[in-house]
Amino acid sequence: MKVSFSNKAKEFIKEKNIDNLVVDLDLNSKANCCGMGSVDFKVTENAKDKVKNYKKADSDLIDVYFSPSLNFYFDDNSILDIGCVGLLKFKKLYVANEINILAN
Numbered sequence: 001m002k003v004s005f006s007n008k009a010k011e012f013i014k015e016k017n018i019d020n021l022v023v024d025l026d027l028n029s030k031a032n033c034c035g036m037g038s039v040d041f042k043v044t045e046n047a048k049d050k051v052k053n054y055k056k057a058d059s060d061l062i063d064v065y066f067s068p069s070l071n072f073y074f075d076d077n078s079i080l081d082i083g084c085v086g087l088l089k090f091k092k093l094y095v096a097n098e099i100n101i102l103a104n
Contacts (some may be wrong), residue, residue, distance in 0.1 A: 043082065
């Protein structure tokens with residue numbers, strides 16, 4: 001899997017001195033939102049200690065690790081798009097890819 005960063009995400013990463021990202025399934029967020037079949041992801045910053053059995057994605061900017069369960073949604077040629085959302089101090093990184101398991 002390859003990783004692509006938006007310009008805002010690149011700026012945020014440099015501004016916050018982020019060394020690595022961990023991408024995992026967010027199992028709690030879709031209970032109340034966005035409908036059946038949609039999948040959401042959680043991006044954790046500077047959490048390299050949590051990546052014991054995780055895989056490393058191809059990224060030129062920083063180290064990006066992902067849960068092996070993401071292979072169900074992405075293959076080796078897929079691109080994981082990382083974006084940044086928020087204002088002022090309240091910014092965070094997110095996975096911009098839209099995945100709906102019922103549509104595939």
